[in-house]
Amino acid sequence: MNITLREMRRSWGRFVLLAGSVTLLAFLILFQQAIQDGLITAFIGAIRNQNAPVLVYSLEGQRTPQASFLSPQQVKDISSVPGVGITARVQQSTYSVKVAGSDVDDASVIGTADPRLFFPRQLSQGRSPSAPDEAIGSSDFNLGDVVEIIPSPRGTPMSVKVVGIAENVRLYVTATLFTDIDTSTRIAQAYNPNTPAGLTNVVALIPDKGLDADELTESINSSVDDVDALTREQAAATAPGVAQVVQSFQVIFLLYALVVPLVTGLFFLILTLQKAQALTLLRAMGAQPSFLARSLLIQAAVVLIAGISIAVLLFLPLSQGGLGGLLSFNGRTVATWSAVLMTLGLASTAASLRMVLRIDPIKATAPGIEI
Amino acid sequence: MSLTPALELKGVRKVYDVAGQEVVALDHADLVVGADEIVVLVGPSGSGKTTLCSIAGALLSASEGTVIVDGNDITSFNAKQLTTFRRNKVGFVFQTVNLVPFLTARENLLVVDELAGRSGNRKAALKRADQLLGELGLADRRNNLPSQLSGGQRQRVAIGRSLMNNPGLVMFDEPTSALDSKTGEHVVDLIHHEMKERGTAAIIVTHDTRITKFADRTVRIDDGVVST
Ligand SMILES: Nc1ncnc2c1ncn2[C@@H]1O[C@H](COP(=O)(O)OP(=O)(O)OP(=O)(O)O)[C@@H](O)[C@H]1O
Numbered sequence: 001m002n003i004t005l006r007e008m009r010r011s012w013g014r015f016v017l018l019a020g021s022v023t024l025l026a027f028l029i030l031f032q033q034a035i036q037d038g039l040i041t042a043f044i045g046a047i048r049n050q051n052a053p054v055l056v057y058s059l060e061g062q063r064t065p066q067a068s069f070l071s072p073q074q075v076k077d078i079s080s081v082p083g084v085g086i087t088a089r090v091q092q093s094t095y096s097v098k099v100a101g102s103d104v105d106d107a108s109v110i111g112t113a114d115p116r117l118f119f120p121r122q123l124s125q126g127r128s129p130s131a132p133d134e135a136i137g138s139s140d141f142n143l144g145d146v147v148e149i150i151p152s153p154r155g156t157p158m159s160v161k162v163v164g165i166a167e168n169v170r171l172y173v174t175a176t177l178f179t180d181i182d183t184s185t186r187i188a189q190a191y192n193p194n195t196p197a198g199l200t201n202v203v204a205l206i207p208d209k210g211l212d213a214d215e216l217t218e219s220i221n222s223s224v225d226d227v228d229a230l231t232r233e234q235a236a237a238t239a240p241g242v243a244q245v246v247q248s249f250q251v252i253f254l255l256y257a258l259v260v261p262l263v264t265g266l267f268f269l270i271l272t273l274q275k276a277q278a279l280t281l282l283r284a285m286g287a288q289p290s291f292l293a294r295s296l297l298i299q300a301a302v303v304l305i306a307g308i309s310i311a312v313l314l315f316l317p318l319s320q321g322g323l324g325g326l327l328s329f330n331g332r333t334v335a336t337w338s339a340v341l342m343t344l345g346l347a348s349t350a351a352s353l354r355m356v357l358r359i360d361p362i363k364a365t366a367p368g369i370e371i
Numbered sequence: 372m373s374l375t376p377a378l379e380l381k382g383v384r385k386v387y388d389v390a391g392q393e394v395v396a397l398d399h400a401d402l403v404v405g406a407d408e409i410v411v412l413v414g415p416s417g418s419g420k421t422t423l424c425s426i427a428g429a430l431l432s433a434s435e436g437t438v439i440v441d442g443n444d445i446t447s448f449n450a451k452q453l454t455t456f457r458r459n460k461v462g463f464v465f466q467t468v469n470l471v472p473f474l475t476a477r478e479n480l481l482v483v484d485e486l487a488g489r490s491g492n493r494k495a496a497l498k499r500a501d502q503l504l505g506e507l508g509l510a511d512r513r514n515n516l517p518s519q520l521s522g523g524q525r526q527r528v529a530i531g532r533s534l535m536n537n538p539g540l541v542m543f544d545e546p547t548s549a550l551d552s553k554t555g556e557h558v559v560d561l562i563h564h565e566m567k568e569r570g571t572a573a574i575i576v577t578h579d580t581r582i583t584k585f586a587d588r589t590v591r592i593d594d595g596v597v598s599t
């Protein structure tokens with residue numbers, strides 16, 4: 001074992017303390033990141049994980065399906081924009097629902113004219129609806145559930161059967177039911193007989209082959225009045241509430257991400273100052289500056305890798321269904337944060353490195369060494 | 372035994388610039404130290420003893436003159452070359468700090484080998500370290516940290532460390548100043564023994580007149596001027 005690791009072993013207490021701080025901070029970052037992801041998925045999972053690459057809202061709709069209404073003329077105009085492939089009218093409403101034996105709760109019913117558009121991209125159980133009054137449910141439901149829509153005082157009861165289940169498809173933190181548009185229209189009219197038929201909240205569409213979704217949204221917005229065409233990713237990221245959530249979390253991340261290099265940088269600065277005499281002696285004995293610099297970087301890397309790895313290991317079991325499934329383990333997020341913290345941590349040793357590289361070996365000959 | 376002198380200083384000057392004023396620390400010093408000669412260097416405080424040792428020990432470049440150590444002309448070496456030379460060719464026991472506090476006695480010797488990157492021959496280095504520690508009477512203290520050793524023991528470890536790279540010339544800058552007279556005499560006796568055993572040359576800086584009896588020759592320095 002070389003001098004670098006021996007030093008760590010001899011004064012392991014302080015290195016463990018630093019690694020512990022890194023662990024704590026990295027863990028908090030991963031935890032918060034998972035909460036943020038979970039919250040955002042609960043907000044707009046239904047939009048992010050549906051199969052239409054482009055969604056068109058009305059301009060007054062403020063990027064909320066339920067507040068958006070498109071006129072038949074707008075629907076027609078959208079379909080005739082060059083580059084638009086298949087389109088589907090989509091309805092969305094929220095109702096009070098009840099599954100036999102459980103309490104009344106809210107659910108969002110999303111009806112589409114074409115199952116290739118605005119249906120969950122992936123089912124975890126069951127199948128897609130193939131008959132009227134069948135639905136895909138978010139994971140709030142169980143396969144085979146018969147969901148009763150509680151009508152308004154003038155309405156009549158009606159129910160749909162859950163024949164498929166999809167994960168992460170909640171909308172504004174409520175359960176969702178995906179049906180064909182005839183079923184969703186019947187539900188709306190059963191709830192309130194005065195509901196007109198043929199309402200359209202959103203148009204979902206697929207661009208023609210080879211056409212970029214970004215470009216198509218631009219041309220729809222410029223050629224159809226009062227509509228707001230968005231790619232799936234834009235629709236998810238700019239939905240009301242999402243940006244605010246992201247922003248408040250980003251402030252937290254920024255703070256944590258600054259504390260990691262601050263703690264690491266200060267630690268190694270103090271350590272370098274404390275062992276200035278030993279470092280000067282080593283230089284006088286013939287250690288090249290690069291040897292001491294490498295030693296410092298190795299120590300920082302060992303501490304950071306240990307700290308981050310332990311944080312990931314702690315986070316791993318928690319992410320398997322922790323907080324009722326709100327936390328999930330996203331390998332890419334974990335890898336990105338690990339790389340960011342590693343880079344910041346190593347960069348924070350710059351001041352100590354500079355000090356180490358500037359040590360003058362002649363000081364070893366003078367009584368009372370200072371750097 | 373080689374006939375190449377361990378050290379040749381020819382007209383060596385060292386001038387420091389202190390706030391625009393020239394301080395001459397070494398003034399046209401000429402000195403030859405034979406291959407296995409022990410030279411004791413005496414002189415008042417500030418006379419240039421440490422400066423001379425630093426130049427001979429490849430820690431400092433001369434302002435003027437020629438410096439040849441063990442047949443190598445190091446006069447115009449750059450910082451990197453001087454560092455490599457120190458590592459491989461000279462030994463130094465400093466006036467104050469000599470040991471790395473977080474390494475044991477034995478590891479303080481082994482680190483010399485690690486710096487030289489001779490990790491391939493670790494067994495030989497271990498053997499050499501243990502042999503040196505044994506000769507210096509420290510066999511049973513080799514796993515102690517410097518803080519667990521007495522001043523005399525620490526100084527002995529430093530001697531072992533300075534010999535680890537098998538140097539042709541070793542500088543001892545006041546090796547006994549922090550020790551009581553009895554311990555000091557024992558340490559110098561050890562230095563003398565180790566040097567003669569190996570045929571290694573040494574320069575011992577001291578104020579202690581009793582040490583001069585261990586010398587082959589005593590050299591005086593006053594105000595940077597060497598008189599033999
Ligand atoms: N880095 C430096 N900058 C300026 N002047 C220096 C420097 N190092 C040494 N000197 C000066 O050079 C002269 C010789 O110093 P040196 O340390 O060689 O003396 P010394 O004989 O070892 O003294 P001592 O017995 O006190 O250790 C002194 O006047 C000292 O002030």
Ligand SMILES: [Mg+2]
Pocket residue numbers: 420421422466544
């Ligand atoms: Mg001195």
